Amino acid sequence: MREIHFFESHTCHETEEDAQLQVEEDFEILESIMDKLCLHYLLLKRTDWDKFPGAHYTVGIDTLMPGGRTLQLGSIHHYRDNFSVPFDIRYEDVDGEMRPVHQTTYGMSERLVGAVVGVHGDDQGLILPPAVAPNQVVLIPILAKGKIEEVMKHCEAIRDRLVEEGLRVHLDDRDDRPGSKFYDWEIRGVPLRLELGARDINDGVVTYSRRDLGERGSFAREDLVDSVRSLLEEVAVELRRRAKEKMETSVETIESLDDIPKKILRMGWCGSEECGRKIEETTELSILGTPYTSEEYEGRCVACGKETKTVVYAARAM
Numbered sequence: 001m002r003e004i005h006f007f008e009s010h011t012c013h014e015t016e017e018d019a020q021l022q023v024e025e026d027f028e029i030l031e032s033i034m035d036k037l038c039l040h041y042l043l044l045k046r047t048d049w050d051k052f053p054g055a056h057y058t059v060g061i062d063t064l065m066p067g068g069r070t071l072q073l074g075s076i077h078h079y080r081d082n083f084s085v086p087f088d089i090r091y092e093d094v095d096g097e098m099r100p101v102h103q104t105t106y107g108m109s110e111r112l113v114g115a116v117v118g119v120h121g122d123d124q125g126l127i128l129p130p131a132v133a134p135n136q137v138v139l140i141p142i143l144a145k146g147k148i149e150e151v152m153k154h155c156e157a158i159r160d161r162l163v164e165e166g167l168r169v170h171l172d173d174r175d176d177r178p179g180s181k182f183y184d185w186e187i188r189g190v191p192l193r194l195e196l197g198a199r200d201i202n203d204g205v206v207t208y209s210r211r212d213l214g215e216r217g218s219f220a221r222e223d224l225v226d227s228v229r230s231l232l233e234e235v236a237v238e239l240r241r242r243a244k245e246k247m248e249t250s251v252e253t254i255e256s257l258d259d260i261p262k263k264i265l266r267m268g269w270c271g272s273e274e275c276g277r278k279i280e281e282t283t284e285l286s287i288l289g290t291p292y293t294s295e296e297y298e299g300r301c302v303a304c305g306k307e308t309k310t311v312v313y314a315a316r317a318m
Contacts, residue, residue, distance in 0.1 A: 008107035014091060016080055019102035023059075026076050026106040030061060033108070036131035037116055038239035039063050040247045041073065044289035044313055047276055052105075056080040059292050061108070062315075064247045065118045068262060070288065070315040073115060074108035119243050120212075126189025127211050129239055130232040135170040137162060137228060138185045140178055142197030155196050158206065158224060165225050167232075186211060191235045192228065212238050251313075257282045257302050268299040269312035275303035276312075285314040 009026075013019040027043070034041055042062045051058035055077045062070045084090065084100040093099050120127040130136050141155045152173065159171045170190075172181050178195070185193060195207040205218040206227075212235050219227035253266040260283050269275060269290075276287055279302060290312050297311040 008105060011104050011106075012084070012089065012091070012101040013104070014093070014099070014101065016102045019078055019080070019104050022104045023076055023078055023106075026104070029106075030074075030076075030108075033112075035240070036129060037112060038129040038131075038236055038243060039073075039112075039115055039119060040240070040244040042070075042247075042288070042313065043292040045292050046075075046289045047273070047287055049273055049276070050287070050289070052077045054079065054082050056082060060289060062288055062317075063115050063119065063243075064250055064264065065115070065318065068250065068316060069318045070264065071111055071115055071118075071318045073111050074106070076107075077105040079103040079105070119246075120239055121189070125187030127239065128189035128191060130191045130236050133168070133189065133191055135168050135185075135188075135190050136232055137167060137169045137192045137194055138181075138190045139169060139171045139194045139196065140181050140185075141171075141173065142178055142195055142200070144198055147198040151196060151198060151201065154201055158194070158196065161224060162228060165229075167228065182209075192231055194228075210235055212242075254302065255299060260285075264313060264315040266311055266313055267302045268297060268308045269310050270301035270304055270306045270308050271310055272304070275301055278303040279312070279314060283314055286317040288313045288315055288317065 011022050013022060040063065044060050044062060046058040046060050052075070057078050059076045060072050061074045061076070062072055065071050079102070081100040081102055083103055089101050090098040091101055116129065116132070117126060120129065139155055139159055141151050143151055155171055159169050162169045172185070174181065182193065189211060191211050193209040193211070195209070200207055200218070204221045206221055206224065207216065207218045208231060209216045210231065250263050251266055252261050252263040254260070255267070257279070265283065265285060267279070269279065280287055290310060295311050297309055299308065300306060301308050
């Protein structure tokens with residue numbers, strides 16, 4: 001995969017409102033990252049007993065892994081001045097007064113790599129999202145006696161053209177059978193494989209195979225760049241669709257604590273720690289929290305029966 005810089009960003013702000021704006025910007029950065037990784041996720045505000053100690057609130061970033069467990073990819077914390085006051089971290093305002101700063105933290109880790117491998121991979125190996133694949137395209141020459149030099153010349157021209165357009169392309173010129181090369185690049189997860197032989201050259205086409213669907217086809221050689229870009233985007237769209245569908249079909253709303261399904265549970269909660277603990281003990285799941293962006297809900301707390309408009313998620317967490 002391409003180099004990913006994992007980070008933990010700590011910021012200081014003059015007011016609580018400024019810190020909140022930073023949190024909202026963090027969500028925009030997150031959306032961009034997840035779009036490139038083709039991962040679907042939930043933003044869940046952790047309970048008071050599960051948030052970062054001392055934080056005003058913590059938002060967890062959770063995705064679904066193949067075994068049905070959720071994986072926290074990162075978290076965003078809003079501290080207010082809960083740490084700046086005791087540690088005397090202050091700034092001078094426009095009136096010359098020293099005031100405590102308001103702080104936030106945004107952290108993500110190498111779990112992103114594990115999520116990409118787990119969410120997108122299949123029995124044939126990795127499937128890498130085009131935006132982060134070291135090689136977006138692998139080009140396989142289909143050689144035949146008397147045509148080797150001609151085929152290689154055309155393959156090199158195709159590679160150079162795509163590289164000029166900023167695409168990451170590898171020409172596999174190893175002395176090996178095409179089928180063996182196919183297997184090697186499938187297991188490595190290259191999103192798009194191109195094949196070129198003497199017949200393709202004569203017909204003015206390039207043969208392709210998508211790693212996500214195993215779909216084969218061909219396109220006109222003259223449409224090389226546009227076709228490759230379009231196919232890579234189609235791969236990304238499909239990976240996002242599948243990740244979203246897997247998570248959405250794995251969430252089930254329940255109205256009681258009887259006959260608990262082995263899924264991510266969505267349920268009414270009155271907000272009390274006592275009922276939260278009861279939910280965890282009864283379901284043997286971990287409460288992930290309430291949606292950061294509120295969801296419409298009218299029902300009863302599954303633990304105590306009180307009417308509530310608060311929904312909470314619980315799952316088997318890694």
